[in-house]
Amino acid sequence: MPELPEVETTRRGILPHLVGQTVQAAIVRQPRLRWPIPADLPETLNRLAIRTVERRGKYILIGTSRGTLIVHLGMSGSLRILAPDSPPRKHDHLDLILANGTCLRFHDPRRFGCVVWTEGDPLSHPLLAELGPEPLSEHFDALYLHGKAQGRSMAVKSFIMDSRIVVGVGNIYANEALFRAGIDPRRQAGRIALLRYEKLIVSIRDVLSEAIEQGGTTLRDFVNENGSPGYFQQTLQIYGRTGAPCRRCGEMIRTQRLGQRSTYWCPNCQH
DNA sequence: AGTGCGGCCTGTCCGC
């Protein structure tokens, strides 16, 4: 399930194959994603030059001479660079064929992802306009997070997973970061001291950048742009380890649904 | 305004 590190890994992987290329054709096999792919997308993209491949949160922004293709991988999506004649497989919903013959292919079994076209400033698009700061940017610091948390009663885990607060912290990394920071995921966001938010900021940054270095976590669905799986799941400290001993203190790891999401914590290490 | 939940999807896994 692509979280920010997987999205960033994908972006870096496809970028050199796309920038400077021209779209020769677009093939839509299944338009019904989270939002339908417009029927005229192939026509719109025809002969456009790709200039940039950027990321905002978990959205990949493919910038062209006329507008931007906003791609979200949802739960199970992937973007891969393929040879011109690669036969499509199940759930290969969209191809962009480039002038040099290579193919950018969007694959997404669960179809929680999206491919949206926008002209004008992509950051002003409704999907992106309300997003919070990037977790790896300097704007994301303890003063900001602590300030935003004032008066908020929701669980801190739900709070850091809110993309208006900070982008790119999905369920796996929220669990991992809170474990590292020693914070109980159920604790109310507004009842955590500045100093502890300092620790949480560092944990979120570390967990995400380590995963980016390693090429992104793989659970079941993620395949990186080369088709080979990542391997960060081996280093997970808390996620999915219900009933297993805490790697730090040996206490049995607990689990509970929090805001419809599986939540894991060590009752001894996290308060 | 803040909070919490339903719904969208399919593949995988488990129990019968």
Next chain:
DNA sequence: TGCGGACAGGCCGCAC
């Protein structure tokens, strides 16, 4: 072996 059901989860949109 087949089958139903639970589960996984990002994020929008809605109801309270």
